[in-house]
Amino acid sequence: QVQLQESGPGLVKPSETLALTCTVSGGSMSGHYWSWIRQTPGKRLEWFGNIYYSGITNYNPSLKSRVTMSVDMSKKQFSLKLTSVTAADTAVYYCARYSGYALDFWGQGTLVTVSS
């Protein structure tokens, strides 16, 4: 059973960079896409993008200028960086595996608050 676990700071200052890592266990990263999603305090879900195990990315155009995703196969991790954060970036951030059809395995989520 594939398991994912997000990690990173729970508090980020405005204008700084949010950085999260997702560690994959119980399965291989090869051959799969890996995704980041966030859920706002109002419960809206927003798709950030996918990264293929080879490093190819697809970003949401609404966030593209601020988002970078990367993958480290040796550590079985993939990462998200979001620059120039504001209070509007306060959310629960999830990592997930994209099967090619849907997000079939999810991490438990991590709350990130943007505040000075």
Place this chain on the structure above:
Amino acid sequence: DIQMTQSPSSLPASVGDRVTITCRASQDIANSLAWYQQKPGKAPKLLVYVASRLEVGVPSRFAGSRSGTNYILTISSLQPEDFATYYCQHTYTPPYSFGQGTRLEMK
């Protein structure tokens, strides 16, 4: 970008009821539609993908279908554990947007 309009936003229901939730896509998404269930404090859980394929382990009272650009999630006989929030998501072409969610609540 493809917009997903989900309705209703809330749905009062009772155990044993048959309920339907609808997602309308702003353009053809060729059955590239998934449904998720989310309970408070938990991550969403995949129920249905490619419009009508049930994820392994999901009870058969859940069913996905399509009518034109409308995608429908049906729960045939509501169980106590089904009270949750349900989301649709298209995976036709990025960005893979979600519906606004439907909160299924006890009547």
